[in-house]
Amino acid sequence: xxxxxxxxxxxxxxxxxxxxxxxxxxxxxxxxxxxxxxxxxxxxxxxxxxxxxxxxxxxxxxxxxxxxxxxxxxxxxxxxxxxxxxxxxxxxxxxxxxxxxxxxxxxxxxxxxxxxxxxxxxxxxxxxxxxxxxxxxxxxxxxxxxxxxxxxxxxxxxxxxxxxxxxxxxxxxxxxxxxxxxxxxxxxxxxxxxxxxxxxxxxxxxxxxxxxxxxxxxxxxxxxxxxxxxxxxxxxxxxxxxx
Amino acid sequence: xxxxxxxxxxxxxxxxxxxxxxxxxxxxxxxxxxxxxxxxxxxxxxxxxxxxxxxxxxxxxxxxxxxxxxxxxxxxxxxxxxxxxxxxxxxxxxxxxxxxxxxx
Numbered sequence: 001x002x003x004x005x006x007x008x009x010x011x012x013x014x015x016x017x018x019x020x021x022x023x024x025x026x027x028x029x030x031x032x033x034x035x036x037x038x039x040x041x042x043x044x045x046x047x048x049x050x051x052x053x054x055x056x057x058x059x060x061x062x063x064x065x066x067x068x069x070x071x072x073x074x075x076x077x078x079x080x081x082x083x084x085x086x087x088x089x090x091x092x093x094x095x096x097x098x099x100x101x102x103x104x105x106x107x108x109x110x111x112x113x114x115x116x117x118x119x120x121x122x123x124x125x126x127x128x129x130x131x132x133x134x135x136x137x138x139x140x141x142x143x144x145x146x147x148x149x150x151x152x153x154x155x156x157x158x159x160x161x162x163x164x165x166x167x168x169x170x171x172x173x174x175x176x177x178x179x180x181x182x183x184x185x186x187x188x189x190x191x192x193x194x195x196x197x198x199x200x201x202x203x204x205x206x207x208x209x210x211x212x213x214x215x216x217x218x219x220x221x222x223x224x225x226x227x228x229x230x231x232x233x234x235x236x237x238x239x240x241x242x243x
Numbered sequence: 244x245x246x247x248x249x250x251x252x253x254x255x256x257x258x259x260x261x262x263x264x265x266x267x268x269x270x271x272x273x274x275x276x277x278x279x280x281x282x283x284x285x286x287x288x289x290x291x292x293x294x295x296x297x298x299x300x301x302x303x304x305x306x307x308x309x310x311x312x313x314x315x316x317x318x319x320x321x322x323x324x325x326x327x328x329x330x331x332x333x334x335x336x337x338x339x340x341x342x343x344x345x346x347x
Contacts, residue, residue, distance in 0.1 A: 057299040060339060182323050189333065192309040193340045 008132075014230040021226055021239045025122060027092030032080045032113075033099035036069040039124070047095070048075045050083065052196075081108040086116045093117070097126040098235070102196040104163050107150035107214065114220040114242060123222065123240040130201035132234045138169045141200035143209055163191060163199065170197040204229060204236040211240065248318070250281055252327045253334065257281045260317060267314070274346035276314040289313065291343050294334065298341045310344040311337055 010018070022039060028046040031039055035058065041047055051074040053061060058071050065071070076085050080096070080103055094113045103109045113123055130140055145162070152159035167187035174197075177183045190197065204227065214220040222240035229236045250259040258278040261267075266277045274291040291313045298304075316337065320330050337343060 053302065054300060057302040060299055060302060063339070179324065182325060182329075185319070185323055186333075189336065192305060192342070193336065194303050 008231050008234045010231060017228050018230065018237065021124065021228070021237060024225075024239065025093045025095075025124075029091045029093030029095065029121070030076075030083075030086070030116075031095035031097070033096065033102070034072045036065060036071045037097070038072050039095050039097055041095075045093075050074055050076045050078055050080070052077065052079055081105055081112050083112055083116055088115050089118045089121075091116050091118065091121055093122040093124065095124045097124075098128060100125060100127055101198040101200055101202070104154070104166075104199045105146075105149045106200060106210070107146055107219070110210070110214060111219055114222070117242040119242055121242045122225075123242070124237065125207065125240070126235055126237045127202060127207060128198075128235050129203060129229070129233055131203065132232070133198075133201070134174045135198055135201035137173045138198075138201050140206070141202060143206070143213055146200065146210065160191075164188065166199045167191050167195075167197060207236070207238060211238070248321055251321070251330050253331060256283075258287075260314070260321075261286055270314040271312070272346065274312055274314075274344065276317055291345060294338045294343050295345075296338050296341055298339075303340075305340055305342050307344060310342045312344055312346075316343075 019040070023042055025041055025045050028048070030048050030050050032050045033052075034049050035051070038047070038049070049072045051058070051072075053074075054077065055071040055073045059065065076083070078084055080099060094117060096109075096113070100106050100109060110123075117123065128135070130136060130138065149159065149162065154160065154163075164187055167190045168183050170190065171177045171183045171186045175186060177186055208224065208227065211220075211222055211224060215222065221243040223243055224238060225241050226239040227236065247262055248260040250257055252258075258280050261277040261279050269275075270277055270288075276289045277286055278289060279286050294313060316334070317330070320333050325333065
């Protein structure tokens with residue numbers, strides 16, 4: 001079976017597994033970057049939406065989204081890795097679906113999500129598997145790269161250069177540009193508009209490695225409650241609990 | 244000798260940048276781009292304001308040094324060999340993100 005042949009829809013079994021994971025949610029929490037596909041949660045669970053842009057700005061930023069797609073209106077406009085306005089240990093859960101790969105410093109984001117969770121709070125993270133998306137020709141992101149991103153602020157030349165290389169990879173892999181000068185021009189354009197490409201791409205075990213590393217470093221302390229692969233390998237989901 | 248720019252399609256109309264050096268200098272001074280509309284057989288000055296768009300609240304603000312000037316941008320993408328679809332993609336993206344600089 002080739003990548004193109006894979007059925008990327010949720011099977012009944014997939015939906016059952018995902019529903020079981022989301023069924024563990026209770027209380028009050030946030031979904032970050034829900035955009036036009038908010039996750040279904042059990043009745044009685046209160047979800048507030050966080051995004052970088054208002055729904056109106058998102059429509060402008062992503063013209064490819066159909067006009068009739070309903071974009072959720074965020075209650076908080078904030079970067080995923082800097083949730084100012086949310087108190088420490090204020091939430092029962094944080095949901096993040098197909099978001100972490102769009103963040104240039106994933107460690108900062110996970111640390112921030114850890115901060116806003118109560119002890120015992122749940123973190124639901126859903127990510128695409130590099131091997132089954134347009135990322136398949138890109139370099140799998142090693143943990144060492146994420147650690148460097150976490151130690152250098154945006155604006156530091158080395159960090160900006162690493163981000164630019166991701167934009168170049170994206171221009172080649174997703175926009176199908178081949179000429180190096182065209183690739184460079186378009187990559188710099190995307191970087192200027194801060195286009196949220198997939199900065200990093202992973203396999204399921206990479207995320208587990210990252211969670212373990214952050215615990216070893218004392219940066220966060222999550223217990224992995226569940227991990228599943230859905231949509232014939234297209235995406236993987238982890239449910240973590242803050243210890 | 245003036246440069247010859249290839250023709251391209253933008254907004255459904257086939258055009259090329261007017262090559263005359265004085266016209267180019269005026270374009271650079273005013274932030275515009277003078278094009279020759281090939282089907283109509285006439286020149287038209289495209290003002291940068293026609294390519295500007297207000298952005299909604301919350302939209303990232305592009306620093307002035309990262310913005311483009313209209314004619315140099317078109318010349319650049321032509322020089323780089325982008326096809327017509329890409330010229331549309333790039334100019335439309337720049338417009339949507341309010342990336343065109345007004346002349347001083």
